Amino acid sequence: MKKNKIDKIIISLTKWIGITLLLGIIIWSAIFFLKGYRYEQTNDAQVDAYLSPINAKVGGYINKIYYKDNQQVKKGDTLVVIELDEYGLKKDAASAELMSSYTKLPILTANEETQIKSIEVIKAQLSGAKAKLSQQQKEFDRYKNLLADESTTQQKFDNVSASLSITQSDYDQTKASLQVAESKLNDFKSQRNAIKAEIKIKEALLQRQELDIKYTVILAPFDGQIGKKTIQEGQLIQPGQTLAFLVNKREEKWVIANFKETQISNFKIGQAVSIEIDAFPKEKFNGIIESLSPTTGSRYSLLPPDNATGNFVKIIQRIPVRIKLKDTSKKLEKLSAGMNANVYVLKN
Incomplete structure (x- = not known):
């Protein structure tokens, strides 16, 4: 009797287990086919984010x-520190070169002041040479008139004429010396501009060395x-x-879903998307279609397929679809780039 009761209990349990399994399969099949009827779906999807x-x-x-x-x-x-010794030496060298350029300015200033005084002396000499030339010219004109009246000898006139030539030469020489001195002063001024430019270059080089030290x-x-x-x-x-x-946890995250080319004919920008993340199976994430790739994923490969070579076997291609996540930042913080996802796009 006891054995018959146990057999009946086992048969009853087996029957109920079978019925439960059958109902589960029916419900799962109904959900699966309902999703397939209402949604375009893919499990070839991953969370993505910018990696800086x-x-x-x-x-x-x-x-x-x-x-x-x-x-x-x-x-x-602070993440990393690079050894500083080499960059410290480069900074010291750049600083020394800058100081060397700065020391050229006082020397140049002293040379300019000396040259200005030399110009003043030459100008005074030129004034004296000009007065002497004027006097000698008058003497020449007077003897020329005397010679015409036969009131002086040719020898005296020749002496006066020679003195005029010498005086004229002295005047021209002094005038040329003044031009040379003024030109040299202009050279000093040009050197000052060149030194100032050199200082700016070396200041920039020193700042660069300081930046390099900062970058260590x-x-x-x-x-x-x-x-x-x-x-x-x-x-x-x-x-x-x-x-x-x-990785900035609070920055924008999105999902890249690779749909078959036969699934995307009715996809539109802004279309609603439901997302399941494998890491969080009990949560639903919402998004919208942000863009569709202009090419299939295979075109981005290192060696894209060429159907013009060899025998042709038609393979359904996949189109990457970028999906913008619409949930709150707090909810999206736990998502990591690379997580697998299941994506469902509601059919219109």
């Missing part, structure tokens, strides 16, 4: 690293979470080298 690279502006050996894998950082936090300390540009650490202390890095990636 942290690059080195100057090269050198890494002195200290102040972050760890996946660490949260604040804007202005690499700071976080904004609040976010650092990625994987791929560098080590003592490592030699080059200018422009990527040291890490920083």
Whole structure:
């Protein structure tokens, strides 16, 4: 009797389990086909976000690293420090060159003052030479008239004429000396402009060296979470080298869904989208279609397919669709770039 009762209980349980499983399959099938009827869907989708690279502006050996894998950082936090010795020496050299250029100005000023005084002396000499020339010209004219009246000898006239030529030569020489002195003064003024330009260049070079020293300390540009650490202390890095990636948790995130080309014929910009994230299966995320790629995903590959070569096998292509997430920033903070998603686009 007891065995018959147990058999009946087992048969009853088996029957109810079978009925439950059948109902579950029916309900799941109904939901699946209902979704397939109402939605265009794909599980080839991922969350995406901007990854900001942290690059080195100057090269050198890494002195200290102040972050760890996946660490949260604040804007202005020190991430990496590069050894300073070489850049300190370059700054000292640039500073010394700038001081050398500055010392040229007092010397040039003294030369200008000396040249100005020389010009004043030559001008005084020129005035005397001009007066002497005027007097000698008058003497020449007087003897010329006397010679015409036969009141003097030819010898005296020749002596006066020679004196006039000598006086004229002295005057011309003094005048030329004045022009040379003034030209030299202008040269000094040009040198001053050249030295001022040289000083500006060396000031800029010194500022550049100071910037390089500043760049040896690499700071976080904004609040976010650092990625994987791929560098080590003592490592030699080059200018422009990527040291890490920083993700801003509060910045815009979106989903890239790769739909089959047969699914997108009725897609429109602004169309509502429902999203399920594998990491959070109990939550729904909302979005809208922001844009559709102008080409299939295969066209972005390193070696895009060429159907004109070899035998042709038709393969349904996929079109990347960018979906803008519309939920609150607080809700989207927990999403990480690369998370898998299921995307459902309501059919019109």
